[in-house]
Amino acid sequence: MMSFYSSIVKAYDEIFPLNKVQANLIEELFQGLGGKRVLDCGCGTGSLAIELGRRSANVDAFDLDESMVAKAEAKRPQALNVNFAKDDLLRFSDNYKKDSYDVAYCLGNTLAHLPSLEEVGQYINAAASVLKPGAFVLVQVVNFDRVISNKISQLPTIESENYVFERNYIPEEHGVIQFSTVLKVKRSVESYTQSLSLIPILKEDLVKMLSEQFEEVQFFGSFKKEKWLEDSFHTVVLAKKRTGQSV
Secondary structure: OOOOOHHHHHHHHHHOOOOHHHHHHHHHOOOOOOOOEEEEEOOOOOHHHHHHHHOOOEEEEEEOOHHHHHHHHHHOOOOOOEEEEEOOOOOHHHOOOOOOEEEEEEOOOHHHHOOOHHHHHHHHHHHHHHEEEEEEEEEEEEOHHHHHHOOOOEEEEEEOOOEEEEEEEEEOHHHOEEEEEEEEEOOOOOEEEEEEEEOOOOHHHHHHHHHOOEEEEEEEOOOOOOEOOOOOOEEEEEEEEOOOOOO
């Protein structure tokens, strides 16, 4: 069976276009990205990694889905110092140098695809291990505090020139959420229905996971650094690895 993301790889860049506000936030962490080492964890089709490469960062990026990595590699301008690979959110630290990156990020609700909060914590620890002391970790997920408290059952439908992408949240046992989607191709009878399980990651969960190895933990409701509120659509968290700490 085709994987969830393999089924939408052709439409991915159209329904999830590059958001330069994400790149702006990362660039604002430094006085220019020249020479900065960036690790993109769960890179999808690589648009953000390529954008940061265009801004002079040295970027390593990985995704678990081979079709996504292939699409990213096909898009990559050869002149950029951007490298794509297939890897796993829980095992990547074996393949990337310890204490070597200036920022590691995992965006797009990717962490919620892990099977448990324990494994989300494992990712946080793995990210800490590859970051330099004083470097940054950046995470973005759907604001699951809002989803749960308001019993959100549907995310806004995305409509682009060629596609309609419907996204539904269905509560399951043990707090798990079934993420059920329908991708419809306009001017065609084609449609693709898929579902997978998501683990809700609350703000307090992230606070606990980050507290041991990170400091200056900041929560935002968007990549424009708007204040995080209970009804914010996103949970964006930025934290700094404790200075002098090697994992």
